[in-house]
Amino acid sequence: MKKHTSRAAAALATAALCATLLGACGGNQGQGSATDSAGTDAATEEKQDTATDTDDTAAKESNIDYMVLVNKTHKLPAGWEDAIEIVHFTNSEGWDVDVEAKAYDAYLELKDDLEADGVYVDLDSAYRSVEAQQEIVDDFTEKYGAEYVKQYVAVPGYSEHHTGLALDLFLIIDGKGVYLNEDMVTYPEVWDKIHAKLADHGFILRYLPEKKIETGYSYEPWHIRYIGDTEVARKIMDEGITFERYLGELDPSIADCTVDYGTSELYTEADIDSALDVVLAEFGTWDGCTLKKIAFMGDEACNADELAYVNELREAQMPDEAEFDQALVLTSEFHSPSAEQAENTAWEPDTDYRDWTWHLGRTGADGSWKLLTWGFD
Numbered sequence: 001m002k003k004h005t006s007r008a009a010a011a012l013a014t015a016a017l018c019a020t021l022l023g024a025c026g027g028n029q030g031q032g033s034a035t036d037s038a039g040t041d042a043a044t045e046e047k048q049d050t051a052t053d054t055d056d057t058a059a060k061e062s063n064i065d066y067m068v069l070v071n072k073t074h075k076l077p078a079g080w081e082d083a084i085e086i087v088h089f090t091n092s093e094g095w096d097v098d099v100e101a102k103a104y105d106a107y108l109e110l111k112d113d114l115e116a117d118g119v120y121v122d123l124d125s126a127y128r129s130v131e132a133q134q135e136i137v138d139d140f141t142e143k144y145g146a147e148y149v150k151q152y153v154a155v156p157g158y159s160e161h162h163t164g165l166a167l168d169l170f171l172i173i174d175g176k177g178v179y180l181n182e183d184m185v186t187y188p189e190v191w192d193k194i195h196a197k198l199a200d201h202g203f204i205l206r207y208l209p210e211k212k213i214e215t216g217y218s219y220e221p222w223h224i225r226y227i228g229d230t231e232v233a234r235k236i237m238d239e240g241i242t243f244e245r246y247l248g249e250l251d252p253s254i255a256d257c258t259v260d261y262g263t264s265e266l267y268t269e270a271d272i273d274s275a276l277d278v279v280l281a282e283f284g285t286w287d288g289c290t291l292k293k294i295a296f297m298g299d300e301a302c303n304a305d306e307l308a309y310v311n312e313l314r315e316a317q318m319p320d321e322a323e324f325d326q327a328l329v330l331t332s333e334f335h336s337p338s339a340e341q342a343e344n345t346a347w348e349p350d351t352d353y354r355d356w357t358w359h360l361g362r363t364g365a366d367g368s369w370k371l372l373t374w375g376f377d
């Protein structure tokens with residue numbers, strides 16, 4: 001593949017301008033960047049690619065497994081970046097975008113298909129090198145701190161965008177680009193139309209609603225993934241399952257777990273997801289236990305009494321922490337390991353534990369949840 005150090009630098013510069021939450025895509029959302037010298041490089045190179053292609057079409061074949069899984073626990077395979085063929089293009093906003101060659105062809109077909117139905121999309125970003133991701137991490141750590149980076153920026157080597165097969169779309173509504181996450185989510189009916197056509201072109205929706213426990217990410221309607229095989233894509237989309245589940249790559253401790261988000265006036269799905277993260281980090285250390293069910297206890301459970309309770313615990317456990325103004329309670333059901341599975345276990349062996357609650361508090365809607373206590377109430 002072709003690599004431009006200057007492009008990585010440009011991506012970094014534009015990413016640094018962006019103060020929106022990053023999610024899985026973590027980089028170029030709404031970059032609106034200037035076309036700079038790096039852009040010129042890309043354009044020149046693309047011409048060369050095209051010229052080569054007329055002599056040898058095989059030049060645009062990537063030697064890769066299109067069904068590859070890259071997520072927070074599955075690293076980009078070694079040698080990947082040397083094996084992929086990247087296409088460079090400039091989108092309607094004038095931003096440079098890099099995409100894997102076959103995924104790009106499929107995207108163009110999808111785009112045509114959508115336009116026939118009056119839906120207009122464009123590509124925000126797709127391929128991002130491990131090197132560019134490292135630069136984003138370094139820059140954001142300096143600007144926003146390690147905690148922020150841990151929460152919002154993918155670890156280099158563990159972003160699906162490294163594959164070149166993950167594409168972030170943006171919408172064009174009444175001729176204008178809509179590319180900020182918070183604006184894009186206000187068009188659910190447009191995304192429904194887009195998602196309905198993905199499988200026909202070998203794409204799947206990667207980060208489904210209410211499936212963070214499986215994918216590691218909250219819902220992202222714009223992040224689509226090319227897997228090549230339209231039949232497999234159709235099966236995944238029809239069944240509404242995650243790519244992890246289709247591949248049988250779920251962590252056994254959560255593979256059979258259902259998550260109930262309930263309804264809330266207080267918290268968004270993303271708020272509950274971030275609380276879930278904290279709980280799962282603790283649960284993950286419980287050797288041999290399998291989570292069966294986890295549910296948001298509802299707004300009533302997060303009342304003033306609960307807030308006073310978690311603040312009391314905060315005072316005792318983490319006195320340096322600012323006073324919480326939000327409380328959240330989850331309830332769960334899990335199964336303990338058998339006596340053979342885990343020696344010296346504190347659990348009653350091979351038993352279902354029900355109504356096991358988790359109490360969390362935080363300061364401000366942007367604060368990170370702190371887990372204060374868990375157990376039978």
Ligand SMILES: [Zn+2]
Pocket residue numbers: 024025026161166167168222223
């Ligand atoms: Zn993305």
